Amino acid sequence: MKAPRGTQDLLPGVSDKWQYVEGKLKELSNLYQYKEIRTPIFEHTELFERGVGDTTDIVQKEMYTFTDKGDRSITLRPEGTASVVRAFVQHKLFGSPSQPTKLFYIGPMFRYERPQQGRMRQFVQYGVEALGSADPAIDAEVISLAMNAYQSLGLKSLKLVINSLGDQESRENHRQALIDHFTPVKEELCSDCQTRLEQNPLRVLDCKKDRDHEAMATAPSILDYLNEESSQYFEKVQAYLDAMNISYIVDKNLVRGLDYYNHTAFEIMSDAQGFGAITTLSGGGRYNGLVQELGGPETPGIGFAMSIERLLMALEAEGVDLPIDERLDCYVISIGDEANIKAASIVNKLRESGIQVDKDYQGKKMKAQFKAADRLQAKFVLVLGEDELANNQIAVKNMDSGEQDTIELEQLNGYLQRLL
Template sequence: MSSFKGPRGTQDILPGEVEKWQYVESALTDLCYRYNYKEIRTPVFEHTELFQRGVGDSTDIVQKEMYTFTDRGDRSLTLRPEGTASVVRSFVQNKIYGSPNQPTKLFYSGPMFRYERPQQGRMRQFVQFGVEALGSDDPAIDAEVIALAMNAYKELGLSSLKLVLNSLGDKKSRSRHRQALVEHFQPYKEELCEDCQSRLATNPMRVLDCKKDREHESMHTAPSILDYLNDESRAYFEAVKSILDRMGIEYEIDPNLVRGLDYYNHTAFEIMSNAKGFGAITTLSGGGRYNGLVEEVGGPATPGIGFALSIERLLMALEAEGITLPIEDKLECYVVSLGEEAEQEAAAIVYQLRQAGIQVDKDYAGKKMKAQFKAADRLNAHYVLVLGEDELTNGQINVKNMETGEQETIALSTIVEHMKRELKGDA
């Protein structure tokens, strides 16, 4: 008999671990609603051209990492490698830009897919949580998105955090910087990796993001985008920093921070973990402004900014800082029964309790009473309800509080109301 395993770069999130995911996803959702961001859900695959145009042909994602296939209608489709392009496509397709409530503030969560070498915290299928704010070029919305990202980590208890900022400027600033980068790197071209040699012609700024050549001497002397910002771009960046200062959010400036996607301009940022033992790749999340992306996918001129974080890396950071999430692995009730009639009645009682909103379970393996009590212990049951043939004949049921050891016998007909009072405080 053959034995199947999950595809390389994927994982099963099992009971005992999945509760952590549920907790952080719920916390992130609550935070977004506090900031007045609404959830959006988009398809897990899109037309390939969306990512080619939206993410950028010169990016590693498009060139090397996308899961692309041809469907039966001979259409090229791609499993989404990131969330922003899909959200922007939906924003345009559904004419959300026509809503009187602007800017449009959205958040999303779901699986993304990238073909890269699997390693700790970096899978081929991973879960990304992100926010997008479309329709405002106010520096205050940049600061709001950054503040939301920082709060996402701090409210879960993380403290070893570093926020890094940069400005990529507007088109004019980037054009001047692009020329300076080409002139700077051209003498070293043959010493750089094949990817950087190609990027030098297509998108020179991406050379600064190369992981292979990061220690090359030319990287340390490359011209900074900050020296090529025009007055408008510089003023915008100063305004973003000023608002962050007023918020009391600390940050560092890194002129080599360019992000991995072609659609960014103006504000770019990353949040990193300084926790010991977190790993060589310290980035937790990143984002920035992407004025021009909406037009690229066929919509009206609309500014936008957003960020995305990896749930896997968030959980890794919590573990690195020794943070235990307040997750209770308890069962409210467990029904122990003995005898055929009692077992059938127990099934009805379990159903009635569940209908009343009470978490409850029972034995389905024909175990003896002692083994059923052991099962209740393993499940950390708060109360055990015991029903035998004698109790059934007398119309009664025994209720034991497993924390205090107290027991009482009550009328079977009142068990639902009794447990609602005990567990929910209902009168």
């Protein structure tokens, strides 16, 4: 039996890196005052049809949807924002006196697509959502958090790309311009883009198949159709980013794959050599109509999501070694039945005091136990034989210096606490 295609097992050693990265992301979230939210892995299918958009590839092609025993249509979540906004509405978080509501999540998402490097059918996303503020400053804060997440882990080859999708009026004007532009060459576009041109022409710009078509290079820019309010909003976002010394590139063709975005859109990419053809690490933007779409009051929001798999790929591409301490604090070696029983008590007490410790459970000889301590890179080896047991003592060997002391058992805990 093997794991299903597009999934993976994270074995010890690899999972240590995941724990470290996730721990750093949680620390950073707390620094920015984003609080964790945990939503169900599956939701009613309607949530994603309404929240993500029924014209998107995610809803039309990529969702894992099934009918449960109650004849309800259920979908494994393909992204995090719709679930977070659903919870925001259901639990009336918009009524909290502390606004905006700032949330983060880490968890598995599911999309049926062709597996490739850094793109799995089950993948893990970290994301943040800030709900309740229409201030351009919160857009800049969210972008700052995303950039800081990568930089704090040691990445340097980063490129931030931003754009404005405008408000509803701006998008409608741009929509018609796109239709007028692409209609003459409609038959030359892929079948998906022919459908998108009627349903959501903005997404034609995001097509991977037709991106080299000459019509793409001359497509009308949304920036030329921004009304005054949208233009001023985008200028303020840029002013805040400038004030925070965050470098960025304005890309007039940047769009987001989900239907709920408007105003600010952004992506962070890796420029590292050997990272791969798909350079995007994360993306996000503003979604001012999503809360209403899901039954809540008019509430502005902005957020982003990043793939943990792609983050780890970028760290590997740049040769970043995570400072994970893989060494064991102590290894207890015991010889004889009475010593084995006493060693179990010692191990338990040391663990209760917060010291990381292990011992042999396979009846190995002393030499083999020392080898086991070496494999685990133990900082100290504690030896308990008949003589030590009779004197209520234990031998403590410093594996770095080679020095060895004999310590009274009742003093062992304090002795190790000082050394460690």
